[in-house]
Amino acid sequence: MHPIELVSITKRFKAAEKGNDEITILQDLNLSIVQGQSTAIIGKSGSGKSTLLHIAGGLDSPTEGKVICSGTDFATLDDKRRSVLRNRHIGFIFQANLLLEDFSALENVMAPALISGVKARECKDRAVELLERLGLADRMDHVPGKLSGGEKQRVAICRALMNRPEVILADEPTGALDEENASEVENLLLDLVREEGRSLLLVTHNQDFAFKCDNVYLLKNRNLTLEKEAT
Amino acid sequence: MFGLKTAFRYAFSRTRGQRTTSIMIMVGIAVGLVALLVISAVMNGLQNAQMDQLRNLESFDLIVSSEKLSAESVGSIDGVDTAFRFLETNVLVVDKTSETSTSARVRAYDSYAYQSSRMMESLFMSYDVPSSFEGLLVSFTMTRSLGLRSGDDIRVTFLKPGRTATIVPYTSEMRLGGYFSSRMTEFSSSTAFMDYAALASIIGEDTSRIGVYVSGNQNKVVQSILALDPDARVVTWQEYNKALYSALMLEKTLMYVFLAFMFLIICVNLKNSTRRLLSNKQKEGAMLRAIGCSRAFVNSVFLGQGIVICLLGELIGVVTGKIVIMNIQNILALVDRLVTLFTGSSTVLTQIPFNAAIGNGEIALVCLFVFALSLLFTSIGCRRIYRSEIMEVILHASY
Numbered sequence: 001m002h003p004i005e006l007v008s009i010t011k012r013f014k015a016a017e018k019g020n021d022e023i024t025i026l027q028d029l030n031l032s033i034v035q036g037q038s039t040a041i042i043g044k045s046g047s048g049k050s051t052l053l054h055i056a057g058g059l060d061s062p063t064e065g066k067v068i069c070s071g072t073d074f075a076t077l078d079d080k081r082r083s084v085l086r087n088r089h090i091g092f093i094f095q096a097n098l099l100l101e102d103f104s105a106l107e108n109v110m111a112p113a114l115i116s117g118v119k120a121r122e123c124k125d126r127a128v129e130l131l132e133r134l135g136l137a138d139r140m141d142h143v144p145g146k147l148s149g150g151e152k153q154r155v156a157i158c159r160a161l162m163n164r165p166e167v168i169l170a171d172e173p174t175g176a177l178d179e180e181n182a183s184e185v186e187n188l189l190l191d192l193v194r195e196e197g198r199s200l201l202l203v204t205h206n207q208d209f210a211f212k213c214d215n216v217y218l219l220k221n222r223n224l225t226l227e228k229e230a231t
Numbered sequence: 232m233f234g235l236k237t238a239f240r241y242a243f244s245r246t247r248g249q250r251t252t253s254i255m256i257m258v259g260i261a262v263g264l265v266a267l268l269v270i271s272a273v274m275n276g277l278q279n280a281q282m283d284q285l286r287n288l289e290s291f292d293l294i295v296s297s298e299k300l301s302a303e304s305v306g307s308i309d310g311v312d313t314a315f316r317f318l319e320t321n322v323l324v325v326d327k328t329s330e331t332s333t334s335a336r337v338r339a340y341d342s343y344a345y346q347s348s349r350m351m352e353s354l355f356m357s358y359d360v361p362s363s364f365e366g367l368l369v370s371f372t373m374t375r376s377l378g379l380r381s382g383d384d385i386r387v388t389f390l391k392p393g394r395t396a397t398i399v400p401y402t403s404e405m406r407l408g409g410y411f412s413s414r415m416t417e418f419s420s421s422t423a424f425m426d427y428a429a430l431a432s433i434i435g436e437d438t439s440r441i442g443v444y445v446s447g448n449q450n451k452v453v454q455s456i457l458a459l460d461p462d463a464r465v466v467t468w469q470e471y472n473k474a475l476y477s478a479l480m481l482e483k484t485l486m487y488v489f490l491a492f493m494f495l496i497i498c499v500n501l502k503n504s505t506r507r508l509l510s511n512k513q514k515e516g517a518m519l520r521a522i523g524c525s526r527a528f529v530n531s532v533f534l535g536q537g538i539v540i541c542l543l544g545e546l547i548g549v550v551t552g553k554i555v556i557m558n559i560q561n562i563l564a565l566v567d568r569l570v571t572l573f574t575g576s577s578t579v580l581t582q583i584p585f586n587a588a589i590g591n592g593e594i595a596l597v598c599l600f601v602f603a604l605s606l607l608f609t610s611i612g613c614r615r616i617y618r619s620e621i622m623e624v625i626l627h628a629s630y
Contacts (some may be wrong), residue, residue: 059520080525090523094521098515098517098521099518101244101246103240103245111233111519112522114232115519115528116523145246159522163523202623
């Protein structure tokens with residue numbers, strides 16, 4: 001069973017608030033994320049990479065087609081069940097430093113577990129372990145405002161892995177970082193995903209980063225072309 | 232638990248001046264609540280003082296007209312504090328020296344009445360109560376209008392039942408027996424007192440009625456009186472002063488409506504402030520949804536944030552309101568001194584004795600009303616956030 005499977009996905013947006021004109025972003029697209037493998041999607045800005053990632057994570061709905069996450073079609077679930085599925089099976093990393101500003105790094109990492117109902121003392125050890133592995137042992141009690149861009153993104157990686165999800169969805173995770181920090185975060189992310197045996201779906205326009213993954217697809221003309229396949 | 236913790240953190244978040252906005256909203260709610268409570272308490276105090284005077288002087292709690300019942304028998308009913316016979320008639324009072332005249336109502340109470348502290352305290356504000364008095368006891372206001380002094384000779388014309396005619400005028404020469412002063416100006420300026428036996432000898436005792444002060448349940452006392460004499464006519468103080476009582480009730484209702492409108496203005500500001508608070512946190516709301524919170528959960532976090540702010544605002548409002556109400560006389564005196572300093576004239580409120588009063592039930596009702604309105608307007612403020620799509624917010628945050 002694939003952690004995430006996209007079947008005949010088409011996504012259209014209205015061209016304007018008023019009127020019926022529509023723009024097709026994705027057309028009859030199919031993609032299967034293989035368990036334990038990393039997959040990158042590259043493409044020009046505006047090609048629909050982020051939209052594809054959001055559809056894969058159930059944050060957006062396709063106009064046509066279906067998204068199957070751990071054997072369950074997102075379209076058959078109400079908002080609450082879809083949220084539970086997202087919480088347990090998917091970890092997100094965004095380009096923007098989307099962390100809870102009023103919570104410490106440790107609390108941010110613990111958040112997905114707390115949302116799923118795990119008690120704080122039960123999930124603290126795992127959060128501490130992740131932060132230590134990513135070199136943030138001395139930053140645990142710091143709020144995001146006191147962390148650097150690279151540190152924030154490392155906290156986001158820890159948070160994405162907190163609930164041991166089957167798949168991590170990363171949208172330009174190094175897009176806002178300088179070269180040195182970006183390279184460090186890239187390696188950390190890929191190493192951690194491999195160590196934990198998770199799948200990764202990465203969206204980036206950084207070709208070097210993308211080709212470190214097992215599979216690489218190019219999103220062009222509203223569909224995917226395989227550029228590299230895991231041996 | 233995580234939702235509650237997040238709501239608390241959001242309410243007092245230090246980012247983007249969120250804490251200042253929250254404090255401003257709290258202060259707004261507190262000030263609105265203090266205004267509602269203090270104005271209610273002052274109005275209650277003034278109205279209670281007015282109603283107490285009506286009950287103590289003008290109409291008592293009950294007035295009983297009965298041929299069978301005596302004051303003693305009514306006084307022995309459970310729940311009755313004091314019962315006494317009284318006579319009442321209209322007279323013309325003339326100062327014999329200056330021939331100045333004024334019309335008045337003469338009342339005479341039997342000796343039981345003078346045992347009631349309720350009436351005595353209301354009737355004689357600052358003067359010793361005469362154990363017995365001869366002649367007419369008039370108010371200070373009336374002596375001033377007639378230019379009289381204690382001991383002056385006056386002529387009083389009564390209307391008494393005649394042998395052939397229904398009523399005939401009867402003039403009696405008497406002396407001004409003394410003064411009284413009540414807190415009820417309208418009562419003082421139109422009423423004089425006489426000895427019961429003296430007035431009964433002039434107009435007869437047939438027209439006497441029984442005034443009743445009630446210490447227990449008024450309705451039960453009425454039923455007990457009617458059980459003793461089914462033909463008795465019992466008039467409650469509310470019926471006796473129906474017009475004024477209705478006016479006071481209407482005044483109170485209108486006051487609440489006016490105050491509710493005032494609070495609505497605060498609520499509009501609350502809505503705008505809430506919208507600002509939530510706009511700051513829109514990105515985090517989207518992120519919470521991305522990591523597994525349902526739309527309802529995120530909504531409850533933002534609503535919880537509003538509830539936390541509202542409840543704290545209410546707490547501050549109630550405590551401050553209580554303190555202001557407890558010290559209202561001092562505050563009014565201070566305001567009065569300031570007003571006098573600038574305008575040279577004193578405010579009316581400080582001249583009227585009253586005790587600001589508001590019951591816990593009324594406080595709870597006002598708080599509930601404020602809470603419901605605050606919650607409603609917080610929800611309206613949240614509406615745009617509820618409708619926002621996570622993907623759009625996250626994409627917007629990325630660029």
